Amino acid sequence: MELAANSISKSIRGRAILSDVSLCLKSGNIYGFVGKNGSGKTMLFRALSGLMRIDSGSVVWEGKTLHKDFSVLPSLGIIIENAGLYPNFTGAQNLTYLAGLTKRIGKEKIIDALSRVGLDPYDKRLYGKYSLGMKRRLAVAQAIMESPNVIMLDEPTNALDETGVEEIRQIILEEKERGALILLASHNKEDIHLLADELYRVEKGHVVRMEETL
Numbered sequence: 001m002e003l004a005a006n007s008i009s010k011s012i013r014g015r016a017i018l019s020d021v022s023l024c025l026k027s028g029n030i031y032g033f034v035g036k037n038g039s040g041k042t043m044l045f046r047a048l049s050g051l052m053r054i055d056s057g058s059v060v061w062e063g064k065t066l067h068k069d070f071s072v073l074p075s076l077g078i079i080i081e082n083a084g085l086y087p088n089f090t091g092a093q094n095l096t097y098l099a100g101l102t103k104r105i106g107k108e109k110i111i112d113a114l115s116r117v118g119l120d121p122y123d124k125r126l127y128g129k130y131s132l133g134m135k136r137r138l139a140v141a142q143a144i145m146e147s148p149n150v151i152m153l154d155e156p157t158n159a160l161d162e163t164g165v166e167e168i169r170q171i172i173l174e175e176k177e178r179g180a181l182i183l184l185a186s187h188n189k190e191d192i193h194l195l196a197d198e199l200y201r202v203e204k205g206h207v208v209r210m211e212e213t214l
């Protein structure tokens with residue numbers, strides 16, 4: 001399966017956030033995105049997923065165009081900041097609520113996703129009381145729980161301890177093996193080096209292919 005960006009551009013209040021970005025991404029690969037803070041990685045993910053409208057160009061998934069044939073990619077798992085997790089729900093309650101919006105999966109898959117990221121599915125603690133590492137794990141669980149075709153991960157190993165980093169990397173590789181198309185933005189050079197099949201640098205809204213992985 002294929003996700004293509006054709007010359008997409010976006011400005012916010014007169015400032016170019018994405019400038020003429022073209023990409024052709026295929027299932028079963030991990031695409032790494034590196035770049036300084038504020039270079040546009042998060043905005044790129046928002047544009048490619050449908051969470052943000054673009055000014056010009058098109059995003060095409062399997063021959064169908066975003067904002068024409070559908071408003072958000074039809075099978076998407078995404079971690080971006082403010083992931084819409086509620087502080088007064090437990091981890092399981094949060095995932096149950098989100099899964100209820102699409103009704104694609106039941107309790108079993110939710111328990112499975114929580115276990116895979118190393119969280120106890122029956123933990124009674126509220127999300128608001130989670131450590132940063134646990135919050136990251138829950139964000140990964142919500143991104144993978146429906147086995148989506150496209151997974152966009154913004155700093156998935158941020159705030160995790162060494163074991164956590166290893167576990168999340170393993171899950172990302174398993175999702176790739178399953179055939180998911182994965183976009184990974186990370187400041188962690190080792191994440192990129194170990195995981196990315198292709199590497200892109202984002203710089204002031206431009207996206208440039210880098211030949212070597214870091």
Ligand SMILES: Nc1ncnc2c1ncn2[C@@H]1O[C@H](COP(=O)(O)OP(=O)(O)OP(=O)(O)O)[C@@H](O)[C@H]1O
Nearest residue numbers: 012013017035036037038039040041042043044202
């Ligand atoms: N809601 C918004 N309104 C206006 N400008 C915004 C908005 N959100 C982000 N920007 C701007 O868009 C640019 C790209 O931001 P983006 O969050 O995509 O960077 P990033 O590469 O993900 O950074 P980081 O590594 O810090 O996560 C920045 O200059 C930022 O100031």
